[in-house]
């Protein structure tokens with residue numbers, strides 16, 4: 001399989017590193033030519049030209065959020081498989097257009113929600129298989145600085161990032177809440193900018209509550225004094241399940257979960273499951289099986305986020 005990475009910034013470099021180790025990296029693309037120089041493979045500044053010239057089996061889309069939809073639709077239209085970084089896209093029209101493009105194409109779309117592959121989350125998903133989840137609650141308390149937002153001009157703006165802490169940092173955790181508890185029918189949310197008013201127009205803090213269809217609560221902020229570990233608590237009829245990075249407690253007792261053998265790559269908050277997800281996606285392509293985190297599945301968390309932005313403190317349909 002020959003793969004190409006579009007956008008070799010922070011996370012695209014990590015995708016390229018993984019693909020290089022597997023001898024699969026056929027080309028890279030970035031509008032910033034300087035970022036192409038460190039790669040031995042051909043580099044392009046235009047992704048359409050690259051797709052025409054290289055005809056890769058798969059492209060990895062690692063560009064700013066607002067570009068995901070057009071790049072996914074173009075690649076699927078050219079019959080090229082796509083692994084896109086989160087989020088799938090940033091508005092409802094884009095969701096519809098992506099799902100249409102997916103239907104029309106024989107190629108596959110996968111979205112990089114790698115935390116679903118963390119051993120503790122795999123264990124909990126399996127544990128919950130025959131149980132009734134009453135509520136899933138999470139805290140994402142992270143620290144993002146002015147320097148972080150200044151590191152790329154798409155960050156912190158509605159037009160290019162699509163939102164703030166919800167669509168970028170807390171998306172993985174919100175996805176896990178719905179993965180464990182199911183999709184709520186409605187939600188009530190409040191978003192605000194408590195600590196970063198002078199540098200971003202999007203929210204740095206958000207609270208989401210839902211009780212209809214599925215019980216989900218999320219408290220998320222980029223305005224914390226330090227990066228704290230994410231924790232998720234799930235309540236079923238009988239159990240309280242607490243999930244921490246690398247550990248699960250069931251009714252206070254540590255569960256025996258498999259330890260990951262993957263090395264962490266990039267920032268601590270990325271975890272170590274990018275490589276596992278990438279390998280799984282390629283196995284699905286080779287065996288022509290439906291990849292679980294396709295457009296429809298990855299659109300669920302985007303719909304929760306968009307409803308949260310629309311809510312303004314009132315109960316809103318998802």
Ligand SMILES: NC(=O)c1ccc[n+]([C@@H]2O[C@H](COP(=O)([O-])OP(=O)(O)OC[C@H]3O[C@@H](n4cnc5c(N)ncnc54)[C@H](O)[C@@H]3O)[C@@H](O)[C@H]2O)c1
Nearest residue numbers: 007008009010011012029030031032062063085086152270
């Ligand atoms: N799954 C995760 O844990 C995780 C972690 C970090 C980032 N991400 C996601 O990855 C994506 C990229 O984030 P990042 O932090 O690497 O951003 P970044 O700004 O570091 O990298 C984006 C790159 O895309 C390039 N680019 C912009 N427009 C382009 C175009 N038209 N064609 C080709 N290249 C173009 C930029 O020059 C830049 O190098 C975002 O969607 C982000 O949410 C996911």
